[in-house]
Amino acid sequence: MLIDLTWTIEEHWRYGKFHREKIQSFENGNLWQVTGFYLGSHWFSHMDFPRHIGIQYPDSNEFPLDYYNGNASVLNLTKKSVENYGFTSEDLERACKGRDKLEKILLLRSDWGLECSHMEKEFWTKAPYLTDDAIDWLRHRGDINAIAFDFPQDYSIRLLIERPVGPEEQKTHSLLLKNNILLIEYLSNFNLIPLDTCEFFCLPLKLDHIDGCPVRAVAKV
Numbered sequence: 001m002l003i004d005l006t007w008t009i010e011e012h013w014r015y016g017k018f019h020r021e022k023i024q025s026f027e028n029g030n031l032w033q034v035t036g037f038y039l040g041s042h043w044f045s046h047m048d049f050p051r052h053i054g055i056q057y058p059d060s061n062e063f064p065l066d067y068y069n070g071n072a073s074v075l076n077l078t079k080k081s082v083e084n085y086g087f088t089s090e091d092l093e094r095a096c097k098g099r100d101k102l103e104k105i106l107l108l109r110s111d112w113g114l115e116c117s118h119m120e121k122e123f124w125t126k127a128p129y130l131t132d133d134a135i136d137w138l139r140h141r142g143d144i145n146a147i148a149f150d151f152p153q154d155y156s157i158r159l160l161i162e163r164p165v166g167p168e169e170q171k172t173h174s175l176l177l178k179n180n181i182l183l184i185e186y187l188s189n190f191n192l193i194p195l196d197t198c199e200f201f202c203l204p205l206k207l208d209h210i211d212g213c214p215v216r217a218v219a220k221v
Helices: 089-096 132-141 155-161 171-179
Strands: 002-004 019-024 034-038 046-048 070-076 105-109 146-149 182-185 197-204 212-220
Touching: 046 197, 070 089, 089 132, 105 197, 132 171, 146 197, 171 182
Parallel strands: 070 105, 105 146, 146 182
Antiparallel strands: 002 212, 019 034, 046 182, 046 212, 070 197, 197 212
């Protein structure tokens, strides 16, 4: 069974420049219907390559598909409420309890989207996030290729609504991407994965030398 982990690409206040248009349409007498899209590389469900944070870091061409596709470990970080909660290294350790090993891909499950719709600003302004020590825990493991999130993982992401925020303020970006740990952001439905491991597939468009790209992400269980 495949579980869709991807947000629908639709009109959204955060991605106000997104639009779709009919390049050809039956209404206009064309023989085919053809739709065009305007879509940023870091909008909706998407993945980040290290080039996102600096020209000196590798882009999409440096990472084969099997680097960020394959067996994944689901780390259940859920609580009664995760609103404004900072996940710590202790939370990560607790989620790993009883496992012999972790896979090279981690899915960090908070179920924040069940508490707050991603269509609302509060999805960002009241979101859970990773604390500095949790980020260090992930960075120093040395065996992680990619991490997928169902919540905005840096506290400072909420500040983007008010002002520009650079990579140094978003430490999952500045610390993990620099170490070639890819970030797969704004996924959902981790709660539908029945086991603590799954096959994870995350496919960006084959754009040459890209910094990031919207993805269709699924879990096979």
